[in-house]
Amino acid sequence: MAIEPLKTVLRLQARVVEGFGRGGKQLGCPTANLSREDLGDLLDQLPTGIYCGWATVDDKGPYKAVASIGWNPYFKNESGWWLDGWCMMSWLFTCETWSSMEM
Numbered sequence: 120m121a122i123e124p125l126k127t128v129l130r131l132q133a134r135v136v137e138g139f140g141r142g143g144k145q146l147g148c149p150t151a152n153l154s155r156e157d158l159g160d161l162l163d164q165l166p167t168g169i170y171c172g173w174a175t176v177d178d179k180g181p182y183k184a185v186a187s188i189g190w191n192p193y194f195k196n197e198s199g200w201w202l203d204g205w206c207m208m209s210w211l212f213t214c215e216t217w218s219s220m221e222m
Contacts, residue, residue: 129170131186133157150187151176162188 131153138152155162167189174184 129161129165129172131158131161 133153134157135151136154138150165188168187170186170188172184172186173181175181
């Protein structure tokens with residue numbers, strides 16, 4: 120299966136909102152859940168998948184980042200859209216203190 124690169128650069132900016140708290144507690148990988156309301160219709164236009172790039176967190180950074188866009192079958196969320204961001208420098212922060220993230 121070939122991976123097609125995006126034809127344009129995406130820029131996402133959203134408030135970090137409270138999630139279920141499962142990523143950090145059960146997987147040891149806390150994520151920042153970005154507000155669907157802030158992202159509008161953009162998520163509906165993107166294919167599901169894992170995206171990599173750069174992120175700023177509360178105007179600090181940039182940091183290498185990974186975002187998962189789509190549903191979450193690991194936790195049996197097989198419908199609905201999620202956007203979880205993870206900064207590769209996350210050991211410097213806890214996601215609970217983040218107020219915004221731009222990717």
